[in-house]
Amino acid sequence: MEMNASPNSRNAQQNIADFNRTLFFSALDALDGTKVLVWEQLLMTPFNMVAGATTLKQHKVVAMYDLNECGIVSSIEHTRVVYVISSTFTAIMKLIAHLNSIRTLRFTDDRSHHVLIVPEATLALRERLQQNREVASMIVSVESLPIRVYPLYEDLFTLLMDNTPAKLLLNNDWTELYKCASALRQLELLALSLPNIRCKGKWSAQIAEMMKKMRNDVNETSAIRGKWNITDIVIIDRWIDPLTPMLTQHTYAGLIDEIITFGPSGNLTANFFPKKDGSEGDIPTTRSLRDEIFLQLRDLHIRNVGKCIVQTVGEVRDEKKILKEYPSMESMAERKVFVRRVVEAEEKEFNTRIHTAIAEHLMGAVRDDRQMSKFLEVEMNIIRGVYGERVIPFVEELMYDAFQPSRVLRLIALQSLTYGGLKPTTYGTYLRLFVQTYGAYETALWIKLQLMGLIYEKQPRIKCNYAPFEFQLSTKRLGCFAESDGNDEKAVSSAYSGYIPILIRHIELGVSNEWKDWATVSSPDQLCLDSNSTTLIFVLSLWNAGIKWVNDRDTVQWGLKGEVFDALLLENL
Structure with a gap:
């Protein structure tokens, strides 16, 4: 059951991490003297995968700030301010607004301002900075930081x-x-x-x-x-x-993303995470799910998660028992090993509590939420041909109840893709109900999905950029349906009920x-x-x-x- 990382996987991760660090540190070391980093918030978590605060101190970084929240950074400890932003016009506008706020205070600013744009400082972005002459005069350099893979x-x-x-x-x-x-x-x-x-x-x-x-x-x-x-x-x-992607995965990670939602860097925000002191969580907290236990649980069918957690609890209990009976330590090396094992056991125990809380939340949603369990059933029925091309009553009910429009559209798109388009009567019924329920604003999302070829009539009048998808022909040719009870952890069919x-x-x-x-x-x-x-x-x-x-x-x-x-x-x- 345990999915330990092989040396090859660690080497692969290390290769990318080392390459990214080399790029980042080379860019920082090219700027002499002490420096402050001002981050676009979007990049803060991804760059935690590249370098931590301790490592950055070795490259003369004395402080770090969030571009959204920092005011005028004190110049006492540094001579350079380095802005790390993404290659978007939104980030450029935030930077311009920040530098304008500094300029309007009319104080003597002897610091040099440098901009690192991830991954590429395109000509369009450079020109946008140059359009504001006052801001452009404050910036000493604009460089690309070509970190592309995390x-x-x-x-x-x-x-x-x-x-x-x-x-x-x-x-x-x-x-x-x-x-x-x-x-x-x-x-x-x-x-x-x-x-x-x-x-x-x-x-x-x-x-x-x-x-x-x-x-x-x-x-x-x-x-x-x-x-x-x-x-x-x-x-x-x-x-x-x-x-x-329209289907709900029945795996641990798939249901987390469906019910709680992952951030782009694998982070999870919830208010039920337990605290270190053992008390229950009561405020939203963000955690990075990249621990060893998550890697064990990630691809398991939700029904097998509890068994794996129980096994991990037993391992932690055995480890703590061994540590209590640990023999006397005479050398400094033995003490270091003991301390390391204690810290690892406590961290593993806390992560187990975190994942127990997540699993309980997921199982509660799947077991007790009637609509959630109905979604799982209807999705499988659609692709297995139970409803055919007629209007699905459950989808109608969701629209009558003004349920989340994106969830409704997923089911409509799923039916459309399964049958190579909807019959005109079915398409018209869905569209009429959707417009009546959600109005013009949400209907714009319907139109976008239509242009992308996800929702369409048979013999569509709108030509899409990508060729139509032939689900039934492909599944027959490739043999995409198999019997699965969810217990075979290595069978990909367990993630989607066969x-x-x-x-x-x-x-x-x-x-x-x-x-x-x-x-x-x-x-x-x-x-x-x-x-x-x-x-x-x-x-x-x-x-x-x-x-x-x-x-x-x-x-x-x-x-x-x-x-x-x-x-x-x-x-x-």
């Missing part, structure tokens, strides 16, 4: 690219593909040799072509070569299988036939195929573009199960 867990990386589908399908912003290609190119440069690139889907093909050009571009050639043995980078469009996602079936088929049906850019190097070989799987156009890695080709199916970021957050469109 290790979320030991086997999962994220690019933190929000709303990629909307940008591609609604705004036709193809620079998103270039950003993905640049991130994957960074990973290539950490490998022993250039890996093969496998791709499926038109967006993935464009990324592969960009990476091929980057390889051939003399200006892009880099001497960076790591020790990470990546043999294949597998790129696949999420839009090959847009249906699966349904195996089409995207995963495509990858499994690619592995079994050596990527016969996938477009491939072959490696120019001699690849080393051994037990340490790693395959990176990049799923393009998630709401947070993400990368999974697997080093055992036989576990691809299990390695992709329980994707935390694979929930469709319609509110963000």
